[in-house]
Amino acid sequence: MCTLCEATCGISVESEGTKVTRVAGDSADPFSAGYICPKAFGMKALQDDPDRLRTPLIRGANGSFREASWEEALDVAIEGLDSVRKRYGDDSVGTYAGNPNAHSLHAMIYGPVLTRALRTKQRYSASSIDQLPKMVSCALLFGGGLSVPIPDLDRTEYLLVLGANPLVSNGSLMTAPNAKARLQGIRERGKVVVVDPRRSETARAASEHLAIRPGTDAFFLLALVNALVEIGLIDFGHLEPWLDGWSDVKQAISGFTPEAVAERTSIPAETIRRIAKEFASSGSAACYGRIGTTCQELGTLASWAVDLLNIVTGNLDRPGGVMFPEPAAMRGGNQLKVAGPGRGARFGRWRTSVRGLPEAFGELPVAALAEEILDAPEETRVRAMLTMAGNPLLSVPGSARLEEAFERLEFMVSVDIYLNETTRHAHVILPPPPPLERESYDLAFYQLSVRNIVKFSPPALPRTSGAMDEWEILLSLATGLMGGRMELKAADDFLLAQLINQEISGKDLRFSDLDAQAVTHALGAQPGPQRVLDLFLRLGPYGDGFGARPDGLSLARLKQAEHGIDLGPLRPRLPEFLETKSGKIELWSELISNELAKLDGRLGERAPDLVLIGRRQLRSNNSWMHNIHALVKGPDRCTLLMHPADAARFGLSSGRSTTLKTRAGQLKATIEVSDEVMPGVISLPHGWGHASEGARLSVARERPGVNVNVLSDPALLDVSGNAAFNGVPVEILPE
Numbered sequence: 103m104c105t106l107c108e109a110t111c112g113i114s115v116e117s118e119g120t121k122v123t124r125v126a127g128d129s130a131d132p133f134s135a136g137y138i139c140p141k142a143f144g145m146k147a148l149q150d151d152p153d154r155l156r157t158p159l160i161r162g163a164n165g166s167f168r169e170a171s172w173e174e175a176l177d178v179a180i181e182g183l184d185s186v187r188k189r190y191g192d193d194s195v196g197t198y199a200g201n202p203n204a205h206s207l208h209a210m211i212y213g214p215v216l217t218r219a220l221r222t223k224q225r226y227s228a229s230s231i232d233q234l235p236k237m238v239s240c241a242l243l244f245g246g247g248l249s250v251p252i253p254d255l256d257r258t259e260y261l262l263v264l265g266a267n268p269l270v271s272n273g274s275l276m277t278a279p280n281a282k283a284r285l286q287g288i289r290e291r292g293k294v295v296v297v298d299p300r301r302s303e304t305a306r307a308a309s310e311h312l313a314i315r316p317g318t319d320a321f322f323l324l325a326l327v328n329a330l331v332e333i334g335l336i337d338f339g340h341l342e343p344w345l346d347g348w349s350d351v352k353q354a355i356s357g358f359t360p361e362a363v364a365e366r367t368s369i370p371a372e373t374i375r376r377i378a379k380e381f382a383s384s385g386s387a388a389c390y391g392r393i394g395t396t397c398q399e400l401g402t403l404a405s406w407a408v409d410l411l412n413i414v415t416g417n418l419d420r421p422g423g424v425m426f427p428e429p430a431a432m433r434g435g436n437q438l439k440v441a442g443p444g445r446g447a448r449f450g451r452w453r454t455s456v457r458g459l460p461e462a463f464g465e466l467p468v469a470a471l472a473e474e475i476l477d478a479p480e481e482t483r484v485r486a487m488l489t490m491a492g493n494p495l496l497s498v499p500g501s502a503r504l505e506e507a508f509e510r511l512e513f514m515v516s517v518d519i520y521l522n523e524t525t526r527h528a529h530v531i532l533p534p535p536p537p538l539e540r541e542s543y544d545l546a547f548y549q550l551s552v553r554n555i556v557k558f559s560p561p562a563l564p565r566t567s568g569a570m571d572e573w574e575i576l577l578s579l580a581t582g583l584m585g586g587r588m589e590l591k592a593a594d595d596f597l598l599a600q601l602i603n604q605e606i607s608g609k610d611l612r613f614s615d616l617d618a619q620a621v622t623h624a625l626g627a628q629p630g631p632q633r634v635l636d637l638f639l640r641l642g643p644y645g646d647g648f649g650a651r652p653d654g655l656s657l658a659r660l661k662q663a664e665h666g667i668d669l670g671p672l673r674p675r676l677p678e679f680l681e682t683k684s685g686k687i688e689l690w691s692e693l694i695s696n697e698l699a700k701l702d703g704r705l706g707e708r709a710p711d712l713v714l715i716g717r718r719q720l721r722s723n724n725s726w727m728h729n730i731h732a733l734v735k736g737p738d739r740c741t742l743l744m745h746p747a748d749a750a751r752f753g754l755s756s757g758r759s760t761t762l763k764t765r766a767g768q769l770k771a772t773i774e775v776s777d778e779v780m781p782g783v784i785s786l787p788h789g790w791g792h793a794s795e796g797a798r799l800s801v802a803r804e805r806p807g808v809n810v811n812v813l814s815d816p817a818l819l820d821v822s823g824n825a826a827f828n829g830v831p832v833e834i835l836p837e
């Protein structure tokens with residue numbers, strides 16, 4: 103399984119000894135059927151990359167790194183973090199978990215163990231620069247942040263896409279290998295409409311593209327709902343008995359008519375009316391929004407409005423609409439829910455000390471990290487950081503300030519495979535093996551998949567001798583920080599015993615008669631992530647229940663299915679996915695009411711003259727695959743797209759560079775004039791800017807590009823605390 107993005111494509115890896123000779127698509131994979139994208143070949147290049155770290159590094163007093171033994175590096179890391187914590191308290195150590203954690207079985211299980219060991223409230227992750235608004239809106243509507251409805255891509259007759267480019271990203275919050283073919287299938291059955299300020303690759307392959315002004319998706323979506331009210335096409339269908347709050351919503355949104363929002367969105371009223379009618383009268387329809395709708399100032403409201411449209415047309419939780427996957431192994435989320443009222447959503451249990459931004463799902467918004475290091479009062483200041491598989495210095499808004507902040511840290515540890523823009527600030531870097539040297543199972547993304555799937559990949563290659571596995575690194579740090587390094591097998595046995603108790607005494611009473619000792623025995627003595635996965639699978643919805651259902655799933659059985667097992671299309675799950683206090687779908691809430699008031703205030707506002715949005719590229723993977731020659735060769739891709747009319751008014755042309763300025767910073771970018779973007783909108787990809795002194799990225803350095811997040815403004819946030827990368831007002835400075 104390729105672990106580079108959410109699509110989870112099956113790959114076949116051929117090797118001679120420890121050398122990969124070939125990577126190809128696995129045509130027997132029941133989900134991806136042989137499909138791969140160019141990044142999959144990067145798995146081999148990543149394995150071979152001489153710059154990839156293979157031994158721990160310790161930074162000396164002169165600032166340069168030296169290789170160290172695992173024992174020494176772990177001791178220095180633990181001692182350094184512990185000493186800051188002893189001097190200033192638990193919250194003086196911050197943690198940041200980046201995107202690749204979600205793709206690692208090891209990190210998914212042992213990362214949280216390490217974070218808990220630190221006992222800090224200063225926890226950050228890439229969630230708050232990504233999907234947090236969708237999690238908040240799902241928590242409000244359904245009670246759980248991971249209860250995200252997924253488009254039933256293979257059955258829907260009408261797909262309305264806002265701010266997503268699955269032909270390039272390969273799908274996100276929508277695990278769907280070969281999105282291109284699946285979208286083509288929808289076009290053959292019906293229609294695909296893409297709403298995006300840029301005529302993206304997906305827009306070009308769609309039936310229709312609507313260019314929308316950045317940040318105005320909530321206006322557009324609510325106007326669609328209003329148009330349906332007006333023509334009498336609201337039809338909740340099977341959802342009717344489960345809805346709460348529609349009359350409040352209906353009243354609060356009534357001002358956002360197609361006419362009222364047309365100019366603001368730049369989509370004509372008659373087009374809005376037509377799309378509304380098409381969506382509601384289609385046999386089935388799914389509305390789907392991604393980065394363009396989450397990473398904007400009204401991200402939570404836009405994400406909520408996406409599902410409002412699905413709900414008022416009866417398309418939630420039915421085939422061809424948006425549905426809730428039922429993963430084989432994943433604690434929490436959609437799995438093994440018991441119908442009945444739940445605890446509902448709670449946010450803001452603690453706050454950042456400078457801006458008072460609320461906690462959500464146990465984490466704080468990472469756009470606040472720089473000030474928590476630089477400006478917080480002495481007593482609450484962050485003085486040390488632990489980063490795990492993250493590159494915040496290229497990924498988080500306000501990079502210049504964050505750089506200054508990281509320079510100020512007293513101590514820093516990074517678990518990472520590269521010495522890059524972020525990890526160069528660390529005192530100790532601990533590199534896990536590359537993906538092909540470890541087993542994988544996607545605990546996160548089958549929670550978000552367009553079909554129910556299970557796949558397990560054993561390590562494709564033997565682990566390099568002397569290397570430590572990712573789980574061993576994380577658990578060693580955790581035990582060290584909990585009171586002293588412990589023998590790993592004993593620590594893992596202890597952890598497993600805790601998990602077994604949680605699982606069999608959980609709210610699902612199906613397993614309450616299981617005996618913990620028998621379960622422990624059945625899972626075997628070999629420590630590590632595999633027996634934890636086995637526990638999850640066996641107690642999961644398809645599991646063998648340790649004997650209760652003899653033909654059910656276990657890891658041993660899954661291993662026999664080399665290419666994975668297709669568990670079938672998504673099935674309706676109402677009401678078992680509901681965890682709201684009322685036990686219903688709660689359409690109305692205080693947060694939504696406040697956001698609607700905000701939206702109302704913006705209706706009459708003039709749009710900024712020029713705004714910045716982002717874009718992804720097929721051969722790029724956020725910030726960290728740019729050291730692979732095959733993926734970066736060719737012309738410079740870090741270009742600023744600008745509409746010909748804007749180029750003319752600023753006197754600019756392709757190939758020239760210009761200085762851009764925002765409230766957060768300024769930088770020079772190379773122009774690419776193109777009518778792909780709408781007038782008044784410019785686009786720059788993220789993840790570039792590899793010119794940092796001291797990073798060990800010899801290939802990336804040759805085509806450094808520029809770091810767009812110098813321009814992104816840490817003050818532009820959605821109500822969830824998520825960064826608004828899209829719709830940032832920009833000025834072009836005269837040369």
Ligand SMILES: Nc1nc2c(c(=O)[nH]1)N[C@H]1C(S)=C(S)[C@@H](COP(=O)(O)OP(=O)(O)OC[C@H]3O[C@@H](n4cnc5c(=O)[nH]c(N)nc54)[C@H](O)[C@@H]3O)O[C@H]1N2
Pocket residue numbers: 199200201202206228231232233393397490491492493494496497498517518519520522534535536537716717723724725726787788789810811814827
């Ligand atoms: N302007 C702008 N900024 C954005 C975005 C945008 O659209 N526009 N998108 C945002 C989004 S959606 C995301 S998810 C974030 C990503 O933000 P981050 O997660 O901070 O950054 P990545 O580029 O994914 O960096 C991954 C890091 O993990 C390391 N790594 C890779 N594989 C492994 C592994 O197996 N184990 C370990 N321990 N380390 C590994 C890499 O060397 C790298 O340092 O960026 C966000 N930033």
Ligand SMILES: Nc1nc2c(c(=O)[nH]1)N[C@H]1C(S)=C(S)[C@@H](COP(=O)(O)OP(=O)(O)OC[C@H]3O[C@@H](n4cnc5c(=O)[nH]c(N)nc54)[C@H](O)[C@@H]3O)O[C@H]1N2
Pocket residue numbers: 107108201232264265266267268270271272273274297298299300302314315316317318319392393394395398715716717718719720721722723724828829
């Ligand atoms: N090749 C590749 N694949 C990736 C990644 C990668 O870096 N490279 N990153 C992975 C990650 S971490 C993620 S989160 C996913 C993201 O997956 P996607 O969200 O599908 O990817 P993006 O390219 O960020 O698409 C966002 C789209 O939103 C548009 N947009 C910008 N502002 C607005 C707006 O205000 N309204 C609307 N309607 N549209 C807007 C942009 O023009 C862009 O086309 O991709 C994943 N897959």
Ligand code: SF4
Pocket residue numbers: 104105106107108109110111137138139140141142272279
């Ligand atoms: S789409 Fe590409 S990067 Fe994503 S899993 Fe498939 S092969 Fe890997």
Ligand SMILES: [Mo]
Pocket residue numbers: 201232
């Ligand atoms: Mo992401």
